[in-house]
Amino acid sequence: MAAVATPDRVNYVLALAVDADFYKQTNPGLGLADVDPVLHYGEAGWLEGRDPAPWFSTRDYLARYPDVAAAGANPLVHYLTAGYREGREIVASAQAAAYHAMTEADRRAVAAGIISREERALAAQFFDPQYYLTMYPDVAASGGDPLDHFLSHGWREGRDPSNDFSVSDYFELNPDVAASGVHPFLHYVTTGRGEGRLARARLGFRHDVLANLKTFETRLADSTAWAQPMELSPxxxxxxxxxxxxxxxxxxxxxxxxxxxxxxxxxxxxxxxxxxxxxxxxxxxxxxxxxxxxxxxxxxxxxxxxxxxxxxxxxxxxxxxxxxxxxxxxxxxxxxxxxxxxxxxxxxxxxxxxxxxxxxxxxxxxxxxxxxxxxxxxxxxxxxxxxxxxxxxxxxxxxxxxxxxxxxxxxxxxxxxxxxxxxxxxxxxxxxxxxxxxxxxxx
Structure with a gap:
């Protein structure tokens, strides 16, 4: 086996190979928003069996090659400095498929520390993108991902994720949630549902109609705005x-x-x-x-x-x-x-x-x-x-x-x-x- 690489060489190799985005998303419980994934994997992550990138399984490499494990070598560093020349084989991370299935919006939200991958997956189950885009045409016009918009700041603007969940109602019905400052929709999908909390006030259709009632002046203004220019015929x-x-x-x-x-x-x-x-x-x-x-x-x-x-x-x-x-x-x-x-x-x-x-x-x-x-x-x-x-x-x-x-x-x-x-x-x-x-x- 080749000699152990120097510390500078190790850091250089890891910096080139560790996929920071993948590492953060597949390890949401580590609080990596303010931690360098390269340093974490190099110092502790590989010892804990964590994978540095979608294409590399730490546990599989150490299991295949006991000499690398016995030497206490970082498996990724070993492969990149010696293993690939020796013809040693690697397999993809077991989490690669799930990672590649995530949308770009998912990756941004999780990488930014807004939510965990699991929370986003839960939110997606109860989020109605068609409702959101129909109710908020400015979001539709922006071309952005509606779930990403709602999770990042739409909820702060009082926008609702579906016809079945009201941000304002949830805060009003659950003052403890409002006081905590947590994301109301994420609280509901992860905790509130199981506790039997209501997603919106159930006061009947009359209350809903009155709450959304437009003045007749507004309706006239809408009709004026919607009117199409007409070319008169002779x-x-x-x-x-x-x-x-x-x-x-x-x-x-x-x-x-x-x-x-x-x-x-x-x-x-x-x-x-x-x-x-x-x-x-x-x-x-x-x-x-x-x-x-x-x-x-x-x-x-x-x-x-x-x-x-x-x-x-x-x-x-x-x-x-x-x-x-x-x-x-x-x-x-x-x-x-x-x-x-x-x-x-x-x-x-x-x-x-x-x-x-x-x-x-x-x-x-x-x-x-x-x-x-x-x-x-x-x-x-x-x-x-x-x-x-x-x-x-x-x-x-x-x-x-x-x-x-x-x-x-x-x-x-x-x-x-x-x-x-x-x-x-x-x-x-x-x-x-x-x-x-x-x-x-x-x-």
């Missing part, structure tokens, strides 16, 4: 499309969206309506806001409106452009009809102008919801409890996020019912009675 395109007509007149419908692309009760109703009129040989013109809007508009507007003719999208037009096309159609003198399925995103003035341009004044108004009584179209106070449509401005109405906006909603529908002869189509007697009791619209 009115000549709509007139040309309407020129390719079926023989027996026109039926016009209004709703909150494109019934051919969205799925829901009112959309299915418009689809069936369109199909029935097609069987009668009558044309169908459908008008909807090109961008969704959670309240009625008021006055004459230039709102971009999507238009479908006989089930096919024609383009985006302003209400005055649709009025112009309707006037051109009215010259045919054929029978017309109209139905209003939803007014969200429309103004009463625009709807009245469009139908009258086609020579119509009598039509139908559908009660798919209670949007003609309140901006909260389901009559749920703060989205959690049936309100029964109390008088606008009453205390019962003023405590609701929709209260301040209700008068404008009712006023626009009142204008619609005052100017047009509308017959109400209700899905049930109960819905009709609720609608009559909650308002004073004449129909």
């Amino acid at each position: 009115v000549s395109e709509l007139i040309a499309a309407m020129g390719k007509a079926r023989p027996r007149g026109l039926h016009v419908t209004f709703s909150q969206d494109d019934y051919s692309r969205s799925v829901g009760g009112s959309q299915l109703c418009v689809q069936r309506e369109s199909a029935e009129f097609a069987l009668l040989g009558r044309n169908h013109l459908h008008v909807h806001p090109a961008n969704g809007w959670p309240i009625v508009r008021n006055g004459p507007t230039q709102t971009p409106m999507g238009v479908l003719w006989n089930g096919q999208s024609v383009g985006v037009f302003t209400p005055p452009a649709i009025v112009e096309a309707m006037k051109a159609w009215a010259q045919h003198g054929e029978p017309h009809s109209f139905a209003i399925h939803n007014m969200l995103g429309h103004s009463s003035r625009d709807v009245i102008d469009i139908v009258r341009a086609g020579g119509m004044n009598a039509g139908y108004f559908w009660l798919h919801d209670m949007g003609s009584l309140c901006v909260g179209i389901h009559l749920l106070r703060n989205d959690v409890e049936n309100c029964g449509a109390p008088p606008a401005g009453s205390p019962a109405c003023s405590i609701c996020v929709y209260g301040d906006w209700r008068r404008a909603q009712v006023r626009e529908h009142q204008l619609l019912f005052d100017r047009l002869e509308l017959t109400v189509a209700s899905p049930s007697a109960v819905a009709l009675e609720t609608w009559r009791a909650g308002g004073s619209l004449d129909a």
Whole structure:
């Protein structure tokens, strides 16, 4: 066997060969965050059977070559200074496979001493990356690992790792954890679960709804931010499309969206309506806001409106452009009809102008919801409890996020019912009675 290497030579060899990252991650209980892995392995680690790198097993080398063990030589130093020349064989560390299976984010977190490898593995089992990226789009935009983000500082910002765990609730429910300063999620997955601690306050869906309730002003701001820029089509395109007509007149419908692309009760109703009129040989013109809007508009507007003719999208037009096309159609003198399925995103003035341009004044108004009584179209106070449509401005109405906006909603529908002869189509007697009791619209 070759002579024992000098101390300087030993340190040099170890510095080149010991994988500090691997050594820290495979020995999380040693408190190596502030210790040099090279020195630790050289002085004690190899004697304890620890592996210096994924490709080298300390125990196997000493077991294969008892002469190295008898000489008290560091097995890694021996192999690199003499063993490899002598043709001695080595095997990979038993921990190599687990190490290579770890993500780069895992390695960074463990190497930085944030958590141990075992803790991270446990956290990953209960962490919902899709939830985290959906709830926190800034993290998604950064392109970083969501678990790494949450474990390092996301929890300090009050971000939650899943729908089943609330950082703020866990601290509130467990003041001892809050006082200790430990990571709440790691405490839960490693200790709290076994102790029967709650991951979040279980106060029911009403509490959750109220805790996350947005003001109506915020919802309007969101709708403005989400609105897509629309390129208006020339009115000549709509007139040309309407020129390719079926023989027996026109039926016009209004709703909150494109019934051919969205799925829901009112959309299915418009689809069936369109199909029935097609069987009668009558044309169908459908008008909807090109961008969704959670309240009625008021006055004459230039709102971009999507238009479908006989089930096919024609383009985006302003209400005055649709009025112009309707006037051109009215010259045919054929029978017309109209139905209003939803007014969200429309103004009463625009709807009245469009139908009258086609020579119509009598039509139908559908009660798919209670949007003609309140901006909260389901009559749920703060989205959690049936309100029964109390008088606008009453205390019962003023405590609701929709209260301040209700008068404008009712006023626009009142204008619609005052100017047009509308017959109400209700899905049930109960819905009709609720609608009559909650308002004073004449129909």
